[in-house]
Amino acid sequence: MKETMRAAVLRRYHEPLQIEEKPIPVPGPGEVLVKVRASGLCVSDIHIQDGKIGTVHLPYTPGHEMAGVIAAVGEGVDPARIGEHISAAIDIVCGECEFCRTGRTNLCRSLIRIGFERDGSHEEYCVIPAKNAFTVDPTIPFEEITGIPDAVGCMYNGLKNQAKLGIGQTLLILGVGGLGMNAIQIAKLMGATVYATSRKADKLEVAKQMGADAVIDTSCEDLRTRVAELTNGRGVDVVLDNIGLEWSINEGVYMVRPGGKVLVCGYISEDFKVNYQEVMKFEKEILGMRGMTRQDMAEVVELVNQRKIVPYVYKTVPFEQINEALGLLRDGKTKGRVVLLFPED
Incomplete structure (x- = not known):
């Protein structure tokens, strides 16, 4: 050597x-x-x-x-x-x-x-x-x-352990990209319906190929209006914020149903503020997430080995x-x- x-x-x-x-x-x-x-x-x-x-x-x-x-x-x-x-x-x-x-x-x-x-x-x-x-x-x-240890593993930890995403639930991914493309696959494996957003049409095309049930082009569509249409006014069960700006977290809080969860992954802004009443009255949750556990790592490796996640x-x-x-x-x-x-x- x-x-x-x-x-x-x-x-x-x-x-x-x-x-x-x-x-x-x-x-x-x-x-x-x-x-x-x-x-x-x-x-x-x-x-x-x-x-x-x-x-x-x-x-x-x-x-x-x-x-x-x-x-x-x-x-x-x-x-x-x-x-x-x-x-x-x-x-x-x-x-x-x-x-x-x-x-x-x-x-x-x-x-x-x-x-x-x-x-x-x-x-x-x-x-x-x-x-x-x-x-x-x-x-x-x-x-x-x-x-495996980040782009997939981080999403796996967040959706499985923090959001506890399950069969029949709805997930909205704000900012679909390096992490979000993997989150789509994981969420579909968990039995959820997935909506993905981006300002770039080419990313949305890839998101559809990954299995997204619907995509929202935020460069020309109103996000709240489109989510209301897709969920019949109910709101989504979980928002995955891969953007990490004050406005994105606030949008997430407004678009989850009562009792819904906003999962914070992106971290561009150092701090944020949200409508206190919206969180308190409707028992909404804002959840942090970082990395993955050792058990998550073992599970993700097996899912990749089986080609259930690519x-x-x-x-x-x-x-x-x-x-x-x-x-x-x-x-x-x-x-x-x-x-x-x-x-x-």
Whole structure:
């Protein structure tokens, strides 16, 4: 094995990432070395580049949607794992706090995240705890595997655990894109009726292909009027807000039925305000969500292995084009996840 690798390094906020040579890390006890084959780009990468995530310390390598092959193992890890195709759970957890003990590992009090508080997958090799490496069927394309721990997993956690979406319920997705395309598939699997919104007709076309029952073009249709028509004035059971602006959360609150839930996923605005009376009188709920639990990860891997969920990938680009790809994401010129591909050798 060679001694150095290429890595995308963020040295200063508001500047492009630098492609640099770094030593290939060595896995310690309980760790594995992953040869990264694909790494997904996320809006969080933009927030990190803009200095909006305070737990990040420069210089460092971002990337939290990893797909690859185990290339080496540290002490205490079965050497038979070498060669496994894996997806990496983002959260490194303590396993001992009250949240870990009760299965809510995504809220671990000692949480460290791959691609946030420690170097991530925008590099040719990455060391992670062996417990974070989940084996995936080798027939699944690497670019699809990248979506498991975030683009799919986050939506799965939100809809299953927080919203408790079920058979016969209705879901409205505000801002269908990299996350929303996967949310459509998950919601349909749960037996729900799905409505998706966007200001871009091409995204709505993809949403219909993913299984959306109806789409709303908010560039030319009144959102509240259309939702009232689709639900016969009842309102939807759940709104998934993938936009994260004050107006989007308020729209969600008004469009859910009494007792309905607004699931907050997008996080552009730092704060928001809503009509207190609307929430109080009609027992509406605003729910946060972050990441996924370890159990969610295991379930999503199985659903992907069975092809019951096919993570949506809009575009793949060579690793060297990371800054151009981030520019597309920043300018809103994508219809879903953009994934970096690394050469096999």
